[in-house]
Amino acid sequence: MAAEGPAGASPSRSKRADAQRNRETVLTAAAGVFVTSGVDAPIRQIATQAGVGMATIYRHFPxxxxxxxxxxxxxxxxxxxxxxxxxxxxxxxxxxxxxxxxxxxxxxxxxxxxxxxxxxxxxxxxxxxxxxxxxxxxxxxxxxxxxxxxxxxxxxxxxxxxxxxxxxxxxxxxxxxxxxxxxxxxxxxxxxxxxxxx
Amino acid sequence: MAAEGPAGASPSRSKRADAQRNRETVLTAAAGVFVTSGVDAPIRQIATQAGVGMATIYRHFPxxxxxxxxxxxxxxxxxxxxxxxxxxxxxxxxxxxxxxxxxxxxxxxxxxxxxxxxxxxxxxxxxxxxxxxxxxxxxxxxxxxxxxxxxxxxxxxxxxxxxxxxxxxxxxxxxxxxxxxxxxxxxxxxxxxxxxxx
DNA sequence: ATACTAAATGGAGCAGCGTTCCGTTTCAGG
DNA sequence: CCTGAAACGGAACGCTGCTCCATTTAGTAT
Known part of the structure; x- marks a missing residue:
């Protein structure tokens, strides 16, 4: 398929592909954890659920x-x-x-x-x-x-x-x-x- | 002076005098700390303010x-x-x-x-x-x-x-x-x- | 007054959580 | 393929709640 034009994917272009993917992964995991444990759920729990380290979450969402x-x-x-x-x-x-x-x-x-x-x-x-x-x-x-x-x-x-x-x-x-x-x-x-x- | 009759001091008789005193001390300290730091203030802070150990507070107020x-x-x-x-x-x-x-x-x-x-x-x-x-x-x-x-x-x-x-x-x-x-x-x-x- | 007993004490210790730091891994352009 | 930098993971630190136990102290019996 043809390469993407200058009007690329919706989220910020300046990120690396894996970072973008991780962002989504964390978001999905967080949504799930929030349902069961509330928005106060420990960051560790969300990180575990997402299969990433805590620092990754903090980097994407300070x-x-x-x-x-x-x-x-x-x-x-x-x-x-x-x-x-x-x-x-x-x-x-x-x-x-x-x-x-x-x-x-x-x-x-x-x-x-x-x-x-x-x-x-x-x-x-x-x-x-x-x-x-x-x-x-x-x-x-x-x-x-x-x-x-x-x-x-x-x-x-x-x-x-x-x-x-x-x-x-x-x-x-x-x-x-x-x-x-x-x-x-x-x-x-x-x-x-x-x-x-x- | 005559010994106290059966109708003694107001607070629970079954406590030792120093315990009774400490209870008051803690209460006073807690009141002060609550004003400045809210009712969520760390127990350690209240204990320090009262000049007692944390266990003392937990014993009086589980x-x-x-x-x-x-x-x-x-x-x-x-x-x-x-x-x-x-x-x-x-x-x-x-x-x-x-x-x-x-x-x-x-x-x-x-x-x-x-x-x-x-x-x-x-x-x-x-x-x-x-x-x-x-x-x-x-x-x-x-x-x-x-x-x-x-x-x-x-x-x-x-x-x-x-x-x-x-x-x-x-x-x-x-x-x-x-x-x-x-x-x-x-x-x-x-x-x-x-x-x-x- | 002294000795004895149980209540009372205090702080070290353990566990959970937030946040940071740094050595290592992985992506992407040359 | 090679290399620089972005991204990563988890150990580490600080703070807090709560518990446990060796030590102190009040009250009483002698």
């Missing part, structure tokens, strides 16, 4: 946040994209906001320990926090603004505060029947709504 | 939760007591609930990392969680029930879920001007309220 970010990048982008789509297609901005938050909450609660990590007081996850904000905050802000302009939501709430509040509500052990983050997020949204439609 | 519990016991009890008082004295059950939650939130946000520990996925703090629930859940339930009966609050919310939601909202680094747990808790309470008073 901080744990970089690794987690890379693993969930696609899903975060999808969430952001969904927000834009919803705003365009939903019956009302309020509906769009509700549905988007449902997506967001689903994403957080299905990733073992992700919400915990996002708000971790340690700064090991600072970059992850930053990435989430960078990608999702504008979306949330747009949805919120639209709902405010439509008169469905009281003005004055900052998107950052809302997102972090939702994230916080999603923290905790999963599968506790006595605590369903969705119910509390729903309550929060209720509190955000205008008293009457006037 | 788990970290026991230590934290002991340090904050009085304040937790005070919070529980305040709940009962408020219910009796406030203008309305809803007012009482609001004021009590303010107290609760204040308590959590002023204790560096306490809210984080309470919901920690690790079970190192399971006993702390249990203690909080044991002492404060009944109070919260009473306040909530009273507010529901007065018609101020929608029925259907479980006290456990509410308390944990509030606790979750208080998680995170302190002193972030962009995130004030109080505002979100207020929103949550708003969502709890009846649409109209009728």
């Amino acid at each position: 901080t744990r946040a970089d690794l987690v970010t890379a693993v969930y990048q696609h899903q975060i982008e999808a969430c952001a994209e969904a927000g834009r789509t919803l705003l365009a297609n939903a019956d009302s901005p309020l509906d769009a906001l509700h549905q988007w938050i449902d997506l967001f909450v689903d994403f957080l609660v299905t990733k073992h320990g992700l919400a915990d990590a996002l708000q971790s007081d340690s700064d090991r996850f600072a970059a992850l926090h930053a990435y989430f904000l960078d990608r999702l905050l504008p979306v949330c802000a747009q949805l919120l603004d639209a709902a405010v302009e439509a008169g469905d939501i009281k003005p004055g709430t900052q998107p950052y505060e809302l997102m972090r509040g939702i994230g916080n509500l999603c923290i905790g052990r999963d599968n506790d029947p006595r605590y369903d983050p969705r119910r509390l997020v729903a309550l929060l949204l209720q509190g955000l709504q205008r008293p009457q439609t006037s | 788990t970290r939760a026991d230590l934290v519990t002991a340090v904050y016991q009085h304040q937790i009890e005070a919070c529980a007591e305040a709940g009962r008082t408020l219910l009796a004295n406030a203008d309305s059950p809803l007012d009482a609930l609001h004021q009590w939650i303010d107290l609760f939130v204040d308590f959590l946000v002023t204790k560096h990392g306490l809210a984080d520990a309470l919901q920690s996925d690790s079970d190192r703090f399971a006993a702390l969680h249990a203690y909080f629930l044991d002492r404060l859940l009944p109070v919260c339930a009473q306040l909530l029930d009273a507010a529901v009966e007065a018609g101020d609050i929608k029925p259907g919310t479980q006290p456990y879920e509410l308390m944990r939601g509030i606790g979750n909202l208080c998680i995170g680094r302190d002193n972030d001007p962009r995130y004030d747990p109080r505002r979100l808790v207020a929103l949550l309470l708003q969502g709890l309220q009846r649409p109209q008073t009728s």
Whole structure:
């Protein structure tokens, strides 16, 4: 087959082929380990699972946040994209906001320990926090603004505060029947709504 | 002087005097360290601060939760007591609930990392969680029930879920001007309220 | 007052994890 | 094929939680 043109493979060209391969291997292994052991799983475990040394992981992903970010990048982008789509297609901005938050909450609660990590007081996850904000905050802000302009939501709430509040509500052990983050997020949204439609 | 009667000093009689003293020393040191380093501070640090060995701390407080519990016991009890008082004295059950939650939130946000520990996925703090629930859940339930009966609050919310939601909202680094747990808790309470008073 | 016993102590020691460092291996261009 | 550099792996270091045991000390019986 013909050699690749100047517009080569998608990921950075400047890497050696084996490095590129290892990057993928680590990503796959990490995704698997995250499911079973949470995003706090020991690096050694991920390295073993991937069949590489620890240094390899550290070289590709200097901080744990970089690794987690890379693993969930696609899903975060999808969430952001969904927000834009919803705003365009939903019956009302309020509906769009509700549905988007449902997506967001689903994403957080299905990733073992992700919400915990996002708000971790340690700064090991600072970059992850930053990435989430960078990608999702504008979306949330747009949805919120639209709902405010439509008169469905009281003005004055900052998107950052809302997102972090939702994230916080999603923290905790999963599968506790006595605590369903969705119910509390729903309550929060209720509190955000205008008293009457006037 | 006359020997002490059968109704002796308040803390457990079965301990030796030096053990009793050390217990207090550790408690004081721990309280100090918690303020500066959070409730996750290394045991070694607390031991050094108290001028005792680590084993001494482990003997008096087998788990970290026991230590934290002991340090904050009085304040937790005070919070529980305040709940009962408020219910009796406030203008309305809803007012009482609001004021009590303010107290609760204040308590959590002023204790560096306490809210984080309470919901920690690790079970190192399971006993702390249990203690909080044991002492404060009944109070919260009473306040909530009273507010529901007065018609101020929608029925259907479980006290456990509410308390944990509030606790979750208080998680995170302190002193972030962009995130004030109080505002979100207020929103949550708003969502709890009846649409109209009728 | 002295001797005795069991409670209490302290710190060394072991294990787990994060992170770095360096000798060795492997790729890719000449 | 040869060679330089990128990439690699795992040993090594530091920090933390927790335990174990030789030693000290308080309280009591004589």
